[in-house]
Amino acid sequence: MEFFPQIMGNKATKERLGRAILQNTFPHAFIIEGPRGCGKHTLAISLSAALNCNSAQKSALPCGTCDSCRRILNKNFVDVKYITKKDGKSTIGVEEIRSMREDIYLSPTESAYKIYIVEDAQVMTPQAQNALLKIFEEPPAGVVIFLLCDNIQQILSTIKSRAQLVRMQRLADEAVRSALLKRPELALLSTSSPEAFTAAIKLSQGAIGRAVEMLDTEKRDELAEEREIASTLLERLVPGKEKFKLYSAIQALPQKRNDFLRSMHMVLDGLRDLIISKYDENTALLFYTDMTKVSELASRIGHARLLRFYDAFTAARNKSEQNGNMTAILTDLCAIASRV
């Protein structure tokens, strides 16, 4: 039997979860962890469908064709409920979990299992998590709770110890590519703008949803612009060029934290390509598309200089991730550039 055909990769996880459903040993609480766009949501929906699938003879779980499966997979099913941030709020508060608690002890309306999917579980306030813990301590029969999160560090250990953890696997670029090619509009794009298509796959870091997001028309232009900024900056690392040009390339980096982090990701991937070109000309490139150009640029910049900039940009990225002051981070980079 094929388990969860909606999910790419993650073979061992699918097998384990599928067996648990068949053997009726499916736990009542799950934490599904992985970066944005990696398929946490699709997995939770697919599991919900599998738990409530009505098909007697199936070659796949969920069968995907019975009435229950179709409605759950189309997100049109009363016993699969979502808990999300309220509009304009940055956290999931205790009120949201309390109203979930009021609902949870009522029997399911039309299915075997009642499912709750908590999106962005990492933004639950500690009070909300404590309220959730009360449910975990006395779980009602026939209820399954999925906590979807980017980062499990923000989940209380008392919650973690009462839920089973599923870590989504990072997919290989080729798997992301073949998933994208199944969508007609993206297949078309792969021939009309092959560079943008490949760039989105590389930047998605194995998350199909992120690649799809980046290929959205508006995002695509933004992405091309960001690539241009990163590429100009890397060009200007060549020593001897007027220093002010390097400064202006650093100043051209986006100042908003998330945008800056995305740019750092590109710059670091580019630097990695340049550094590795010295050792292995056959390596798969992360940022560039043409190894000849990479080797040529790498020799103009020089190996030691590349390594020093790699350290400087890694430090800048880390500081930014730790909420460092963005102006100070960019100033530091300029200062380092004048010394290197």
Ligand SMILES: [Zn+2]
């Ligand atoms: Zn079914």
